[in-house]
Amino acid sequence: MSSTFETVSKIISETCDIPLEKITSESHAIDDLGIDSLDFLDIAFAIDKAFGIKLPLEKWTQEVNEGKAKTEDYFVLGALCGKIDELVAAKGA
Amino acid sequence: MRLEYFQMITRVVSFDAQARTLTAAADVPAESPVFEGHFPGYPLLPGVLMIEAMAQASGWLILGLNGLTAMPFLVGTNSTKMRDFVQPSTPLVVHAEMIGDGSGYAVTKAFITREGKKVAEAEIKFAVKTFPDPKFASMIREWGERLQFPFEKLETA
Numbered sequence: 001m002s003s004t005f006e007t008v009s010k011i012i013s014e015t016c017d018i019p020l021e022k023i024t025s026e027s028h029a030i031d032d033l034g035i036d037s038l039d040f041l042d043i044a045f046a047i048d049k050a051f052g053i054k055l056p057l058e059k060w061t062q063e064v065n066e067g068k069a070k071t072e073d074y075f076v077l078g079a080l081c082g083k084i085d086e087l088v089a090a091k092g093a
Numbered sequence: 094m095r096l097e098y099f100q101m102i103t104r105v106v107s108f109d110a111q112a113r114t115l116t117a118a119a120d121v122p123a124e125s126p127v128f129e130g131h132f133p134g135y136p137l138l139p140g141v142l143m144i145e146a147m148a149q150a151s152g153w154l155i156l157g158l159n160g161l162t163a164m165p166f167l168v169g170t171n172s173t174k175m176r177d178f179v180q181p182s183t184p185l186v187v188h189a190e191m192i193g194d195g196s197g198y199a200v201t202k203a204f205i206t207r208e209g210k211k212v213a214e215a216e217i218k219f220a221v222k223t224f225p226d227p228k229f230a231s232m233i234r235e236w237g238e239r240l241q242f243p244f245e246k247l248e249t250a
Contacts, residue, residue, distance in 0.1 A: 042218065045195065
């Protein structure tokens with residue numbers, strides 16, 4: 001079974017034509033990988049489907065815009081995968 | 094249809110919030126400046142306008158499901174196919190089904206039929222953004238009224 005990071009990095013690679021080897025758990029989706037907001041919707045759709053969850057993208061964006069969180073809290077892949085694991089665990093609880 | 098105004102839906106025929114589907118009539122006009130260029134002496138409904146018709150039917154489906162609170166914007170299509178040519182004066186039926194939605198996005202599967210036969214199909218992706226202000230919400234509602242959208246079936250959950 002693939003790890004969360006393996007699944008997410010594969011989704012990002014296929015959705016945005018980014019070589020898999022350039023994607024690490026430290027990569028920032030926006031700053032390092034250059035993924036724009038519309039591309040991220042495609043990624044969110046694929047992640048939601050793969051993990052059976054709903055990423056709260058609008059809530060995260062609002063928190064960043066209001067200064068309550070930093071983009072790296074959600075959009076650095078290691079952190080993103082952590083959030084995905086939390087959502088998956090919450091679903092099964 | 095008012096092709097030159099990019100208004101592709103003539104009226105909403107049905108909306109089912111439980112099944113997450115919508116059907117709309119899209120009557121291709123007998124005449125339009127669009128046909129003068131596409132093509133002179135051989136008028137055909139452009140394929141991109143068939144995609145737009147499917148996007149607009151899907152858009153009304155998404156609006157219905159979100160209770161007229163957030164606007165869908167076309168951001169992509171997959172598996173798009175034009176299966177036949179469509180001439181002026183053709184009544185079309187556009188079908189849309191929600192196949193995925195999440196925070197700020199929605200995905201539909203849509204197709205167009207002429208006399209029951211499929212002439213186009215696509216999977217369509219949308220970014221969904223909260224209405225900018227109440228004035229915009231009123232405009233959308235008035236537009237929906239013109240299209241006979243069944244507001245009594247709105248999903249407001």
